[in-house]
Amino acid sequence: QQQVKQSPQSLIVQKGGISIINCAYENTAFDYFPWYQQFPGKGPALLIAIRPDVSEKKEGRFTISFNKSAKQFSLHIMDSQPGDSATYFCAASIKGNTPLVFGKGTRLSVIA
Amino acid sequence: DAGITQSPRYKITETGRQVTLMCHQTWSHSYMFWYRQDLGHGLRLIYYSAAADITDKGEVPDGYVVSRSKTENFPLTLESATRSQTSVYFCASSKDRGATDTQYFGPGTRLTVL
Numbered sequence: 001q002q003q004v005k006q007s008p009q010s011l012i013v014q015k016g017g018i019s020i021i022n023c024a025y026e027n028t029a030f031d032y033f034p035w036y037q038q039f040p041g042k043g044p045a046l047l048i049a050i051r052p053d054v055s056e057k058k059e060g061r062f063t064i065s066f067n068k069s070a071k072q073f074s075l076h077i078m079d080s081q082p083g084d085s086a087t088y089f090c091a092a093s094i095k096g097n098t099p100l101v102f103g104k105g106t107r108l109s110v111i112a
Numbered sequence: 113d114a115g116i117t118q119s120p121r122y123k124i125t126e127t128g129r130q131v132t133l134m135c136h137q138t139w140s141h142s143y144m145f146w147y148r149q150d151l152g153h154g155l156r157l158i159y160y161s162a163a164a165d166i167t168d169k170g171e172v173p174d175g176y177v178v179s180r181s182k183t184e185n186f187p188l189t190l191e192s193a194t195r196s197q198t199s200v201y202f203c204a205s206s207k208d209r210g211a212t213d214t215q216y217f218g219p220g221t222r223l224t225v226l
Contacts, residue, residue, distance in 0.1 A: 006154075032213055043202050043217030044155070089154060093213060099145065099170065100215065104154035 003027055004092050006103025013110050019077035021106045023090035026071065030092040034100070035064065035075050038087045047088070048075070051095075080110045115139070118203050118218040126226050131190045133221050135203030143206040144186040145215060146170075146178065148199040155202070161186055193225045 005024045013019045023033075034049035050057045050064040050073065057064045063076040077084055087107050091100040116137040125131050135144065146158040147170075157170030159178040167178050175197060177189045186205075190197055200222050204215040 034213070041219075043204070043219055044215075045217065046214045049213075095213060099157055099160050100213065102147075102155040104152065 003101045004090060004103040006090050006106060008106060009104070010107045011109070013077075013080045013108065015080065015082060015110055015112045017080050017110075019075075019080045019084065019108055019110070021075045021088055021090070021108070022072065023074065023092075023103050024070075024072045025092050027092070027094075028071065029094050032093045032095045033064070033066065033073050034091050035062075036089040036091065036102075038089065038105075040086075044087075044089060077108075080108075082110045082112060084108060085110050116203060116205055116216055116218040118201075118221050120221060121219065122222050124224045124226065125193050127194060129193050131193050131223065133188045133190075133201055133203075133223070135186045135188070135218060137184055137186075137203075137205045137216075139205065139207070139216075140183055141205035141207050141216075142183070143208070143215075144180065145204040145206075146176070146186065146188045147202045147204065148172065148197075149202060149220075150199050158188065158201075190223075193223075195225050197223065198225045199223060 035047045036044035037047040038044040048059050048062050061078045066073045087105045089105045090103040093100045119134045145160040147155045156172045161167045161180045200220050202220045203218040206215045
């Protein structure tokens with residue numbers, strides 16, 4: 001049973017464009033939603049995270065939008081750059097209880 | 113500050129052999145995790161540990177054994193390697209799962225089972 005569904009599997013965006021990656025979850029007990037970024041040959045690293053008490057969190061060009069009623073959250077990358085080309089994973093957990101459950105990942109390619 | 117390291121970085125072995133992947137962290141983090149990453153499956157949790165001598169199964173534990181006698185080390189052993197265990201293995205640690213939940217990943221070990 002896949003608890004976090006991520007889409008699309010791959011994404012190609014023009015430099016300067018907006019990259020949008022979506023995730024949906026089933027378990028309403030989830031209360032922590034991070035995004036991890038992974039460059040080729042490296043381990044994933046935390047990019048940004050949100051808790052369900054807010055609908056949006058922004059850090060620089062990266063924004064998480066959270067829709068509790070729809071059980072969905074998304075990552076928006078504004079002004080996408082070639083250096084953003086990486087695999088992005090969404091995840092969810094019940095804080096202090098369960099380990100992170102990861103989505104299957106989205107491979108983003110930003111082309112000039 | 114070494115952070116979290118994994119060894120070896122690359123390993124080729126044969127079906128049926130025992131293989132141990134090492135993970136070492138210098139932060140004294142309480143929690144440590146082992147994941148495998150496969151195309152189309154993302155990151156799947158194999159085992160995790162909340163502290164020395166405390167381990168729990170993750171999503172895909174079959175065929176793997178872990179131990180944690182010291183806080184800083186969390187080795188993963190494949191007792192009898194199979195081709196389906198060909199994967200990239202990542203170790204991660206977090207200070208306190210109840211606090212920030214941020215996991216810090218090692219560089220990975222690429223394992224090929226022939």
